[in-house]
Amino acid sequence: MTGEHDCSSLSSVLRRLTCDLAIQDLNARYAEALDDDRLEEWPEFFRPDGRYHITTAENIAQGFPIGIVSATSRAMLRDRIKALRQANVYEAQRYRHVLGAPRVTSQNGELTARTSFMVARIMHTGETMIFATGCYQDRIALNGAGATFAEKVVVLDSRLVDTLLAIPL
Amino acid sequence: MTGEHDCSSLSSVLRRLTCDLAIQDLNARYAEALDDDRLEEWPEFFRPDGRYHITTAENIAQGFPIGIVSATSRAMLRDRIKALRQANVYEAQRYRHVLGAPRVTSQNGELTARTSFMVARIMHTGETMIFATGCYQDRIALNGAGATFAEKVVVLDSRLVDTLLAIPL
Amino acid sequence: MTGEHDCSSLSSVLRRLTCDLAIQDLNARYAEALDDDRLEEWPEFFRPDGRYHITTAENIAQGFPIGIVSATSRAMLRDRIKALRQANVYEAQRYRHVLGAPRVTSQNGELTARTSFMVARIMHTGETMIFATGCYQDRIALNGAGATFAEKVVVLDSRLVDTLLAIPL
Numbered sequence: 001m002t003g004e005h006d007c008s009s010l011s012s013v014l015r016r017l018t019c020d021l022a023i024q025d026l027n028a029r030y031a032e033a034l035d036d037d038r039l040e041e042w043p044e045f046f047r048p049d050g051r052y053h054i055t056t057a058e059n060i061a062q063g064f065p066i067g068i069v070s071a072t073s074r075a076m077l078r079d080r081i082k083a084l085r086q087a088n089v090y091e092a093q094r095y096r097h098v099l100g101a102p103r104v105t106s107q108n109g110e111l112t113a114r115t116s117f118m119v120a121r122i123m124h125t126g127e128t129m130i131f132a133t134g135c136y137q138d139r140i141a142l143n144g145a146g147a148t149f150a151e152k153v154v155v156l157d158s159r160l161v162d163t164l165l166a167i168p169l
Numbered sequence: 170m171t172g173e174h175d176c177s178s179l180s181s182v183l184r185r186l187t188c189d190l191a192i193q194d195l196n197a198r199y200a201e202a203l204d205d206d207r208l209e210e211w212p213e214f215f216r217p218d219g220r221y222h223i224t225t226a227e228n229i230a231q232g233f234p235i236g237i238v239s240a241t242s243r244a245m246l247r248d249r250i251k252a253l254r255q256a257n258v259y260e261a262q263r264y265r266h267v268l269g270a271p272r273v274t275s276q277n278g279e280l281t282a283r284t285s286f287m288v289a290r291i292m293h294t295g296e297t298m299i300f301a302t303g304c305y306q307d308r309i310a311l312n313g314a315g316a317t318f319a320e321k322v323v324v325l326d327s328r329l330v331d332t333l334l335a336i337p338l
Numbered sequence: 339m340t341g342e343h344d345c346s347s348l349s350s351v352l353r354r355l356t357c358d359l360a361i362q363d364l365n366a367r368y369a370e371a372l373d374d375d376r377l378e379e380w381p382e383f384f385r386p387d388g389r390y391h392i393t394t395a396e397n398i399a400q401g402f403p404i405g406i407v408s409a410t411s412r413a414m415l416r417d418r419i420k421a422l423r424q425a426n427v428y429e430a431q432r433y434r435h436v437l438g439a440p441r442v443t444s445q446n447g448e449l450t451a452r453t454s455f456m457v458a459r460i461m462h463t464g465e466t467m468i469f470a471t472g473c474y475q476d477r478i479a480l481n482g483a484g485a486t487f488a489e490k491v492v493v494l495d496s497r498l499v500d501t502l503l504a505i506p507l
Contacts, residue, residue: 010183014348017186017355028441032452035473035495057263094395094495096471098438098456100267103197114201118267118289120456120471126498128468130297133265133289135204157204157263160295179352186355226432269436272366283370287436287458299466302434302458304373326373326432329464 023102023113023140026147031097031117034168039084042168043077047141050074051151054169057134058159067153068161077168084167092124095131095167102138111140119169132169133157192271192282192309195316200266200286203337208253211337212246216310219243220320223338226303227328236322237330246337253336261293264300264336271307280309288338301338302326361440361451361478364485369435369455372506377422380506381415385479388412389489392507395472396497405491406499415506422505430462433469433505440476449478457507470507471495 026045033041046052055067071077098120102113114137121131139151154169195214202210215221224236240246269285283306290300308320323338364383371379384390393405409415436458440451452475459469477489492507 010179010348013183013187014351014355017183017190018351020190021355021358024439025441028439028452028454031438031454032441032473035454096454096456096473096495098267098436098454098471100200101193101197101270101439103194103201114197116197116200116204116265116267118265118287118456120468120495122471122495126496128471128496128498130289130299130468133267133291133297135201135265157265157289157291158295158297160297179348182352182356186352186359189359267436269369270362270366270439272363272370283366285366285369285373285434285436287434287456299458299468302436302460302466304370304434326434326458326460327464327466329466 019106019111019142020102020104022142022147023104023111026140026149027099027102027113027115027136030149031099035095035097037094039081039168042081043074046074046077046149046152048074050077050149052077052149052154052168053152054154054156056156056159056161060155068156069154080168093167094122096120096122099136111142113138113140117169134169188275188280188311189271189273191311191316192273192280195309195318196268196271196282196284196305199318200268204264204266206263208250208337211250212243215243215246215318215321217243219246219318221246221318221323221337222321223323223325225325225328225330229324237325238323249337263291265289265291268305280311282307282309286338303338357444357449357480358440358442360480360485361442361449364478364487365437365440365451365453365474368487369437373433373435375432377419377506380419381412384412384415384487384490386412388415388487390415390487390492390506391490392492392494394494394497394499398493406494407492418506432460434458434460437474449480451476451478455507472507 030045052071053067054069059067071080096119098118100116102115104111104113114135116135117133118130119132120128122128134154134156137153137155138149141148141150199214221240222236223238228236240249265288267287271282271284273280273282283304285304286302287299288301289297291297303323303325306322306324307318310317310319368383390409391405392407397405409418434457436456438454440453442449442451452473454473455471456468457470458466460466472492472494475491475493476487479486479488
């Protein structure tokens, strides 16, 4: 076995590892921006034509295509944040996302990742509760400029959707 | 330093990384099958002679060898799922596992992994609660066909064991 | 492209991956020691001059420098554990940490990591609740002897600080 041969197979394994860790890093930065209330940064995690949906596992099981929230461009996500900041109807609260490891698959040059999450909500009083659980079903664009979401589908486990679901998940 | 030399040490580091990520992926697929109610796939995560135990931290501290659930082959796990589907006594509910990073150790060619978990239970009504916390203590078989569990010991933190603990953890 | 050339760029990517996984492993071992009540091992995760602080997100937002807990050496952490064992005022309870992936950055040769956490508390009766959520903001020393904390700042999301916050987080 020559160094060159060795490196060639190493190289393909390494691509896989690098890709997994890039997605893990994308997830961590995404959650951190939300938990730090840096909501203006949220749309920038998406491609310009990126899609964002929130739905429930029950909706998916019953074949309902339309979810609770649906946006089909980064511009729509920016509008959403502007409206959120102006309305400011939600009580002072913080979120804390904890995400599992992404399960990454690659098909026809497209990367998809599924990631379980739990989100705790911490009210201004300090009271803490489990606010949402579910999984992200993401399509990811990975290029020289880094990783962004081509599509993020947030599948909630619970059918009880808080009417104050204003903060992105 | 020649390319060959460099690659040889790279190669051993890479084996370690690949192994860590294979176990992380096994964990993610295992949890996803349970959370998606694809219970028939659950036994296939184990080796044919794979063992599965559920016990509590208290039991272990007191040296009690026998846990709450004990199965010593993949066939027993398949029987368990069949019985579970037929009985169908449990209320409609979903689970959501969130797992920490596995802590992997390698000894005498055997891989072991410890992984912390929280499991939320989401009732049909939408009500969500922390159902179980604990850690997986796993022995893992890694070969060309992929990673499987040679043994999985589920160590629960709480002594309050739900009598409906029918769904695998 | 020669093997040598290939390996040189592989090598730098590999350093990054190795470093990420070393920090993930440090986090996993740290949480495991606390959750297993091996508190005497806790100070050993810090450098001799390591710093440990607990504060709240609210304190940080308001620019208050002093937190709830503040220790500036490994010796202080050892004293804290001794006092804790002697006082033994806290009810029998267990903790379970679940940590997200660390977001690692490297600047001027210094490694920093931010890691989200949820901690469940399991009382002797078996009752389980979310005890604390927040993020670790860590400076990490990585050398031949392994990874240790040069500084760990525990930023709690909730202002409700349990007066029994005796167990390290």
